[in-house]
Amino acid sequence: MTKLWLADAPSLRALAARLDDVSGRLAPRVGGALSPVFGADQIARHPELAHYAERLRALRRWCEETSADLRRRAAIAEQADALALDPVEPPAVRSALVAAASGAADAALSELRLLVGARGPGPGRDEAVAAFFATLAPDTALAVALAGAALTGPLGGVPYELRYAANRLLIRQARAEAEALWLTDRVALFSRLLQPREVSAMRDGRVVSLRVPRQFLLFDPNGQGRVAEVFGDLASAVSVAVTVPGTGNNLATYTDGPGANALALHDFAERFSGGRTATIAWMGCDLPQTLPQAAWTSYAEAGGPLLRDFVTGLRLGDDVRTTLVGHSYGSTVTGHAVTAGLRPGNLVAVASPGWGVYSAAALHAPGIRLYALRHPHDVIGIAPVVSLLSKAGLLGLLATAWTGHGQDPILLDGVTRLATGTDRDLVQLGLDIDAHGDYFTTTGRSKLATKNIAHVIAGDQRPMPFGVGRDRTDET
Template sequence: MRRFGRTMATAALAAVVVAATAGWASGDSQQAVTGPPPGTAAWLADTVSGRPLPDPADATPGEVARFFGGLDAGARRELLRSHPLVVGSLDGAPLSLRYEANRAAVLATGDARYASLAAPGRQILAFDPRGRGQVAEVFGDLGRAAHVAVVVPGSDNDAATHDGRREPHTGPAGMARTLRDAAGGDTAVIAWTGYTTPVGVGLDSAVGTLAEAGAVRLARFTAGLDAVGAPDPVLYCHSYGSVVCGLAARRTDASDIVVFGSPGMRAGAAAELRTGARLWAARGPSDWIADVPNVEFAGLGHGADPSGAAFGSRRISATDVRGHTGYFAPGTRTLAAFAAIVKGELR
């Protein structure tokens, strides 16, 4: 009987995915972009004053920070000029150098989809044109911020749609801007579209393959923030992004992890995440994610609902949130709570 129940739960989950329940659209299978950035081979063949350059594949962000700390301004600029895609994606490299390198890298692609990322004043902390493209953008002064937040988005986000036309408080860049406005000038917020997300809802969104690859990248990214002296971040994880955060939780130094519109975190309870971060969860009353079965069986599904009473997270009221993407809507109690969490005012 127990096996029959699990089988029926799995079948129900598959039916949700295949039948596009509650507004889900069918998705195409995606291949995760992993490994060091484009241009790594040329980077490794280069030297500075006869010294080898740190290998992007295995040098830690701390090692990268120490390497750049030992270079003068001229040597840094020469590396930027010769290897913008690598310098711009090296976690642990100086922030201003990465911003300039990524502006050059975006322009060098000649791809109209990414042209707006090179606009004056934008602070692009990471850019990878492979696949659908990945990007991380900073809102605020990350070098001087007292508080740091990282927004980890869910499906259908990439470098081209990162700041696409949609409601201003939705999408990675929109969420980050809105949170920064609510939290104030001493907070920096990063929109981290730094992994290959599912497209629509097909099998990719029901399994953890893309999330596993994304968790590795997220853990390294947060280590890079630590290497340049940024405060421990608060992670804000939306929808499938909460699966990424669940798998990365034990490998980050985040002070808090906030999940909302979550299908699960690949865990049955908060304790299974093995993290010292405070865990917060919100789910709005009209969010269609509630129609997704909270099961994990034979690789399908992402486990228990983090906003459920038994999971062990701190609950955030979301009664005034509309739909699946309304969690950052100005004036909502949820956005006010999100801002209070990053500022350390809600514990």
Template sequence: MRFRAGRLRRTLLAAGVATAVVFPLSGAARPEIPAPAPASLGRVTAATLPGAYAANRANATEAAVQAGRYGARGRAAALRAMASPHRDFLAFDGRGAGRTAEVFGDLAHADRVAVLVPGSDTSLDSYGRLRAGAVALRAELDRQAKPGSRTAVVAWLGYETPGTVSPAVLTTGRADGAAPALRSFVAGLHGINAHARVSLLCHSYGSVVCASAATGPRGLDVADIALYGSPGTGVDKAADLHTRARIWAGRGSGDWIADVPHTSAGLFGTTVGFGTDPVSADYGARVFAAGDGGHSDYLKPGSVPLGNLARIVRGDAPEVTHA
């Protein structure tokens, strides 16, 4: 029976790879929308943070102008919204699929900082989903806030996310490439605010990114890592992440990711799949209740997982409800 189960997993993974390879090749390559190079910021500190926000706002404005001239009206509209004086970007790059780090709250003085790490199919053109989740989390943190506490949320789109139907989404390649950027970003946060407690909230393929960053040679200086809607992390158990952070995992009962084979296999010269299910007892994470929502519902206002993720960010481990 074990042999048959193993063959079934390999067959499913092979089918996933074949599907992922065929579908992208069926579409024509899209030309890249022009945009300026990112603003040169140097090392950002609490004192220079307003200037960094202003520089990135100006860069987004220029990117919107160039996209408009190119005829990319949807991209131009999105960039104009990002250039609003009411929005703050710690990092911004309008080229290609885009790289951004939008801040919600007073980053320089926050006691708790949450960094959202998104999964597949997240780009400037679909950024609204990530931003909506960040806004909902910040509102929930405010709702749960105790007197005198201050929080901030960062929506980190700091890597080229894989397509949901693509070969890249089945391997750790993109995650391994993104890991140094995430480690550097977290270090930069501590340079801006040395006393803040930082938590990583990692959705879907973003959990693979967070795991790769945590297992790197310098590790990650974070208090908590929450994996939700995760396909796996590329390691067999939480202890293999070699981090002092508390590892949390949650999955909604309506999330299709539960049906993805939680295994890994050598196929076509690479390792496909991400191994042990993070919500399983074998993995060893702290499993939090994630309600009955689907794959994109974890940060839905008023939801069970949103409430628990906010408690994790606040450091209220005893208040987190469990599955």
């Protein structure tokens, strides 16, 4: 027998509107004291009516819930229609969207919601979620991921490809909402997130440049916005890097800032590793937007556990080489992720105000290889000094327990400082604001820092330490 699914957006929205209408008509009859029929006075005088009032309340609740669900499905159906013109998205996604809009995935999605609701974030839940999806047929799994995109998009344990599809759907829906409200800046912002990027990959021993759908593991347009994008094949990668940007970044700066930086880094690491690297640009927590805010520890204290849960949720194999790269305040976030229990193979601080500790031992992570990069004249060099003065009680009322990020990583024992191209500058002190970004950004003079970090990520050979001569021919 052929099933006929009602899944076109106008019909779903029309049905939702009809239910809203019914719910509105029921309201005065179940609303309590103001109700002309079933108010408290009437029910007190006629107790037999209470039975009907409760049924009407339940009916109204059902109307409201079903209406909301129909609108959710209509939004999915609209995207299925839009995808008919999309040359990049795989055809299976459109089929799955139609299935999701029709409600074909609802039972499995309810099961997933129960499973997630019963457990807190962590490896146990990630494993249960992965096991849940492993039991589903591929097309059903995709339909479930799309039907519950807001749940599955950021959820650890969900297969990467499903999260990518779910987050692209969330971006499309955010764009559609922005279009409806004539928010042209937001429409442009979300459109850019959907534009495919050229990404380097290795195929049969040769480098190829692929134009592929964007791969997001996280997308949330609310507030500053949150996003995590993958470059490369995460499922087959033997080296995985997660980059965390610094102060001033948000969804609006992502594409040309943290996203472009991670892509440039990936270009190098992908070649160094022979095509076995994935690089993730992670902006999954609120970041300070101003310099005074950047003095506060609160952003890193909140972001560190989020970063830990995100990386843990990837369920990378023990043999995968992992590297956390934090720039500026992002390095403070990575430090707090490590003190919260994350154990990457490598921790790289770039232009860091501190990992939130005054010694490497305080990270409580003896197995992690520690690296730091800082131009000698980078203005960030004064941040740890202020932090130390604060700790020593020399800042008077300005010293607070919730500001300062610890010692400069380049000064910590056990940390390898890497070359940034300015090792031989005659003046090794200064307050150059532009230099603070000159590892990934600002003036474009960032190739040496980029390639050194890429060597750490790929593990192909030792990166160039700070202060080593230019003509090094005795690589060990």
